[in-house]
Amino acid sequence: MWQAKLQRHRIEIVCAIAAIGYLVVFIGLPYANVFAFSFWEKDLYTLRPALSPENYARAFTNDLYRQVILNSAEVATIVTLVSSVLGYLLAYYLAVYAERWRNLLFFLLIVPLWTSFLLRAYIWKIILGRNGILNSALTQAGVLDQPASFLLYNKFSISIALIYIFLPFVALPVYAALEKIPRGYVEASADLGSPPWATFWHVVFPLTVPGLAAGAMVVFCLSFGDFITPSLLGGTGDIMIANVIIAQFGAAYDWPFGSALAILVLLIVMLLVGLSVWIGRTVSRGRA
Amino acid sequence: MMDAVVRLDRVSKRFGSLVVLDDLSLEVRRGEFLTLLGESGCGKTTTLRIISGFEEPTDGAVYLNGRLVNAVPAYRRRVNTVFQNYALFPHMTVGENVEYGLRFDRVPRRERRRLAEEMLARVGLADKIDRQSTALSGGQMQRVALARALIKKPEVLLLDEPLSALDARLRKELQLELKRTQRETGITFVYVTHDQEEALVMSDRIAVMERGHIRQLGRPDDVFERPETLFVAEFVGASNKLDGRVVEIRHNSVIVALPSGDRLEAPTRSAGDLATGTDVRLIVRPEHLRVAADSSAATNVVRAVLEDIIYLGSDRKLTLRVGERLRIELQERGDRLPPCLGTRLGMTVDIEIPPDALYAFRKGRGE
Ligand SMILES: Nc1ncnc2c1ncn2[C@@H]1O[C@H](COP(=O)(O)OP(=O)(O)OP(=O)(O)O)[C@@H](O)[C@H]1O
Ligand SMILES: [Mg+2]
Numbered sequence: 204m205w206q207a208k209l210q211r212h213r214i215e216i217v218c219a220i221a222a223i224g225y226l227v228v229f230i231g232l233p234y235a236n237v238f239a240f241s242f243w244e245k246d247l248y249t250l251r252p253a254l255s256p257e258n259y260a261r262a263f264t265n266d267l268y269r270q271v272i273l274n275s276a277e278v279a280t281i282v283t284l285v286s287s288v289l290g291y292l293l294a295y296y297l298a299v300y301a302e303r304w305r306n307l308l309f310f311l312l313i314v315p316l317w318t319s320f321l322l323r324a325y326i327w328k329i330i331l332g333r334n335g336i337l338n339s340a341l342t343q344a345g346v347l348d349q350p351a352s353f354l355l356y357n358k359f360s361i362s363i364a365l366i367y368i369f370l371p372f373v374a375l376p377v378y379a380a381l382e383k384i385p386r387g388y389v390e391a392s393a394d395l396g397s398p399p400w401a402t403f404w405h406v407v408f409p410l411t412v413p414g415l416a417a418g419a420m421v422v423f424c425l426s427f428g429d430f431i432t433p434s435l436l437g438g439t440g441d442i443m444i445a446n447v448i449i450a451q452f453g454a455a456y457d458w459p460f461g462s463a464l465a466i467l468v469l470l471i472v473m474l475l476v477g478l479s480v481w482i483g484r485t486v487s488r489g490r491a
Numbered sequence: 492m493m494d495a496v497v498r499l500d501r502v503s504k505r506f507g508s509l510v511v512l513d514d515l516s517l518e519v520r521r522g523e524f525l526t527l528l529g530e531s532g533c534g535k536t537t538t539l540r541i542i543s544g545f546e547e548p549t550d551g552a553v554y555l556n557g558r559l560v561n562a563v564p565a566y567r568r569r570v571n572t573v574f575q576n577y578a579l580f581p582h583m584t585v586g587e588n589v590e591y592g593l594r595f596d597r598v599p600r601r602e603r604r605r606l607a608e609e610m611l612a613r614v615g616l617a618d619k620i621d622r623q624s625t626a627l628s629g630g631q632m633q634r635v636a637l638a639r640a641l642i643k644k645p646e647v648l649l650l651d652e653p654l655s656a657l658d659a660r661l662r663k664e665l666q667l668e669l670k671r672t673q674r675e676t677g678i679t680f681v682y683v684t685h686d687q688e689e690a691l692v693m694s695d696r697i698a699v700m701e702r703g704h705i706r707q708l709g710r711p712d713d714v715f716e717r718p719e720t721l722f723v724a725e726f727v728g729a730s731n732k733l734d735g736r737v738v739e740i741r742h743n744s745v746i747v748a749l750p751s752g753d754r755l756e757a758p759t760r761s762a763g764d765l766a767t768g769t770d771v772r773l774i775v776r777p778e779h780l781r782v783a784a785d786s787s788a789a790t791n792v793v794r795a796v797l798e799d800i801i802y803l804g805s806d807r808k809l810t811l812r813v814g815e816r817l818r819i820e821l822q823e824r825g826d827r828l829p830p831c832l833g834t835r836l837g838m839t840v841d842i843e844i845p846p847d848a849l850y851a852f853r854k855g856r857g858e
Contacts, residue, residue, distance in 0.1 A: 387578035390545055393566040395592030395643060405591070409582045 234469070240462035250458055258463035268447065268464065272471070275443040278358055279427035282365040287419045289366070290373025291411075297374070298381035309378075312371050320368065324432045327364040331355040331436075356438035364436050365426045372425070373418035380414030381407070416483050424472050444468055494521045495554070496647050496679045497542055502551030504537055504703075511537045512548070513703040519647065519681055520696075524673050526682045528690040529700030530726070535683040538700075539649045542681065544568050556646060566595070571640035572649040576656070577632045579624040585611065585635050586620040592643045610638040613672075630661045637672070647679045654689070666693055687727045691715060699723045717760075721852035724774040731780070731819040733773040734854065737765050745851060747771055751814025753793040757849040770854040777808065777822035779848030782829055783841040791844045795819065797835055811842060 244253040262268050293312070301308055315323055330336045331354040338350035354360060384407060392402040430445035437443070444464065451461025497519035504512040511534045519525050527535045540546040541553060544565030553560050560568060571592070579588050589610055590603035598606070611617050614634040619627065624635065633653055640648055650669070654662045670693050673680045684690055690697050691711045698708045699722070707714055707723045718724035725732065735755070739746035744758045745765050757773055759765055783792050795811035798818075807828060809821040821842065832840075 385578070387574055387576060388580060390565070391572075391574060391578035391580070392591070393545075393564070394543060394570075394572045395639065396566050396595035397592075398566055398595070401595065405594075406580060 237462045237465050240459050241466050243459035243462075245457050245459055248456065258460045259467070261460060262463055262467055268444075271442060271444050271447050272467070274358075274441065275427050275445070275468075276471070278361055278365070278433075278443060279423050281358075281362050282369060282426040283419050283423040285362070286366045286370045286373050286422050287415060290370045290418065291377050291415060293370070294374040294377035294381060298378050312374060315368075316371055321431055321435075323368050324364050324435050327360060327367070327436055328355065331360050331363070355436065356441070358437075358441050360436040361433050361441060361443075364432050365429065368432070369422040369426060372421050373415065376414035376418040377411050380411040384410050412483060416479065420476050420479065423475065427472055428468060495519060496521045496556060497681065498552075498554040498557075499538070499541070499548075500552040500554065502538075502541060502548040502553065504534070504541065504546060505549045511703055512541070514551070515703065515705060517698060517705060517708070519679060522677050522679055523695040524670065524680045524682065524693060526684060526690040526694040526697045527700055528684060528687055528697050528727070530685055533700045534703045535685075535700060536651055539572065539651055539681065539683055542647065543570050543572050543649055569643075569646045570649060571643050571645040571647075572651065573633075573636045573640050573653045575651045575653065577636040579627075579632055579635055579639070581623075581625050583624055584620070585616065585622045585624050585627070588624050588635055589620075589639045589642055591639065596643070606642055607638075610642045611635075613641075614638045614668075629657050630665065633657065633665060637669070641672070641676065641678070645678060647681060648673075650680060650682045652683055652685070655684070655686075662689070669693065691727075697727075699726060701726075718774070718850060721772060721774070721854075724850050724852065729777055729820070729822075730774045731777060733775070733813075733817065733819070735771060735773060737767050737769045737771055737851075740765070740767055744846065745771075747773060747851060749793070749814065749817070751793070751817065753813065755791050755793070755844060755849065756846045757851040758846055759851065765851060765853060771851045772854050774850040774852065775819075775844055775848050777820040779845060780819070780821040780823075781843040781845070782809075782821070782823070782832070783843040784829065791846055791849075792841050793844065794839050795842050797832070797838060797840050800833060800836070811840070813842075 240250075241258055242254050242256070244251045244255050244257065297305055297308055297312075328335070332338070333350045333352055333355070335350075335355070337354060338347070341347045342350060388406050388410075389402055392406045393399070397405065427443075428445050430443065430449055433441055433443040433446055445468075448461050448464050448468070451457045451464065455461075495518040497517070499515060499517040502512055502515050502517075503510070515534075515538070517538075527538060529535055537546060541548050542555075544560070544563060544567075547561065555563075555568060555570065580591065583591070586604065586607045590598075590607040593603045593606060608617060608620060611620055614637060616631060616634055616638070619631065619635075624632070627635065633656075636653070653669070654665050657665065666689060669680075669682075682690075682693065691714075694711055696709060697711055697714045698705045699714060700706065701722050707719045709717075714723060714727050718727060724730060733747075733749055733755070735747040735749040737745045738748045738754070741756075744756050747755050747757055749755065755773060757771075765771060793813050795813045797809060798812055799810040801808040801810070803822075805824055806822055807825050809823070809832075811819050811821060813819060819842075
């Protein structure tokens with residue numbers, strides 16, 4: 204008995220050490236580093252340790268940065284909403300109706316995840332570009348006289364690519380949640396007089412909300428902080444906050460300011476995620 | 492029967508090539524407690540699902556209150572079900588579960604809550620109304636599932652082995668509770684079980700099912716004391732099986748010779764097709780056997796070796812061997828057995844089998 208207990212205790216300790224170690228090394232230290240950097244000062248080409256709020260002040264007062272952050276938030280919101288809706292529908296179709304095709308469709312959903320992110324973003328250049336697939340198809344079909352240029356290098360192309368890339372992040376957890384709902388719940392609901400749509404609304408949907416919320420949150424965070432897609436598919440006016448941050452660490456050589464922006468992004472994302480968790484809880488408590 | 496709440500008319504159900512229900516007809520009378528009794532896989536659940544509308548019959552007609560409902564979806568039938576695993580909604584409280592069905596009857600929120608309180612009080616769970624439904628014991632879940640279905644005031648309540656997940660003691664308790672609820676509400680119950688004792692205790696009528704057919708439909712005492720087929724006789728109640736051959740036919744009975752050489756007289760009831768030489772199986776309940784006091788006086792006596800006496804509280808069960816291989820059991824109240832029976836273990840005793848207690852069925856005939 205006590206041996207088993209000791210054994211379990213040991214396993215627990217090992218797990219705890221691994222978890223804490225991971226958090227410290229890969230999350231705690233880097234963020235602490237960035238956080239510390241964000242108060243440093245930059246003199247021309249040298250960085251100097253300091254405790255200055257200057258970088259934050261600059262981020263807040265300069266319209267450009269505010270605009271870029273709003274821009275990122277807008278794209279992230281659109282991408283999150285659209286991929287949530289589409290991902291949910293897709294997952295629902297897979298779980299409920301697909302039957303024979305389920306495995307194939309599921310496979311098709313997952314396959315892109317095995318290819319590089321860069322490639323998945325780049326492919327939209329080929330599709331949406333001036334001489335791209337879409338334009339040639341449309342001109343050939345006679346819909347357009349000449350290739351359209353409004354398809355690429357704007358928020359639209361960024362959003363399309365991000366939605367395409369992140370859709371599985373919503374579809375997969377929702378699918379998992381749908382799969383887990385026993386048929387018995389749906390039948391019990393119908394048995395009690397509920398028409399199909401009401402069963403969906405009162406029984407099925409609430410049970411998938413945790414999966415949907417988890418997926419949507421991941422999508423929001425990842426698209427808010429993405430820099431590959433905007434730099435490949437965005438125009439000059441569509442840079443997102445991650446691009447600005449990268450530039451600070453690269454060409455501008457202003458690590459302290461880049462760090463301050465990074466911390467701000469972190470705070471904003473955490474705030475929004477916290478808010479949506481809170482809303483989700485209140486809503487599901489109020490309605491269920 | 493005019494007042495049939497549910498009528499299944501020559502219903503068949505096939506899944507691919509598997510025939511689950513085969514030309515089954517059944518009438519459920521208003522206000523009765525009808526039990527479908529049968530072994531696992533005989534089609535009990537399928538029958539319920541056809542009544543509730545979750546399965547469509549491959550052939551045949553389903554009537555509720557005299558109205559053909561084959562094409563009516565489950566949610567439009569005034570039939571409710573207590574599911575085997577209860578299927579309580581995990582994201583709702585007990586109260587929300589119970590009042591759920593009233594949403595669709597346009598009952599205002601306040602009124603729903605009040606009715607749920609009332610219904611929960613009836614099943615003794617008034618204090619659990621705001622509990623999460625996942626935080627209940629099996630017995631409590633069963634009661635909530637019952638309350639959730641009853642609140643709809645259904646024409647028919649279907650119960651699919653609602654007690655099978657509970658321990659024996661709680662089962663007994665809930666059996667009586669369900670029976671009482673049924674009597675008080677006057678709602679028609681169609682109850683599914685594979686436990687014949689449960690069926691006998693609770694039902695007004697029992698339909699014994701085998702491989703998609705109803706083999707016998709009748710009151711518990713009909714089914715128990717007057718089985719019409721070999722299957723029913725063997726399935727309902729513990730029974731001794733004595734195989735033999737008809738050697739003589741009399742006016743209202745046949746004489747059957749057992750391999751041991753014993754000859755037994757058994758009444759021929761409805762089955763008039765027992766010719767001389769027919770292989771038959773005799774069925775007799777352990778409670779109907781007697782230890783004969785004086786062998787010469789009685790007819791239908793077999794000699795048996797007393798192998799064991801099992802103490803069952805007020806009853807004793809004797810295990811006996813007749814001839815070389817046949818084992819039979821006898822159950823009797825302890826004070827009705829001859830004294831000092833314990834000293835006769837391994838010796839022969841005479842066992843009397845009253846002819847009325849014997850049922851002769853032709854063997855090896857498919858039904
Ligand atoms: N949807 C289905 N598809 C294929 N076969 C089915 C389906 N539903 C039931 N069956 C089969 O029909 C037969 C009868 O099933 P049913 O559930 O009615 O039995 P039951 O009498 O309720 O048994 P149990 O006591 O085990 O619950 C079984 O052989 C089962 O495998
Ligand atoms: Mg069943």
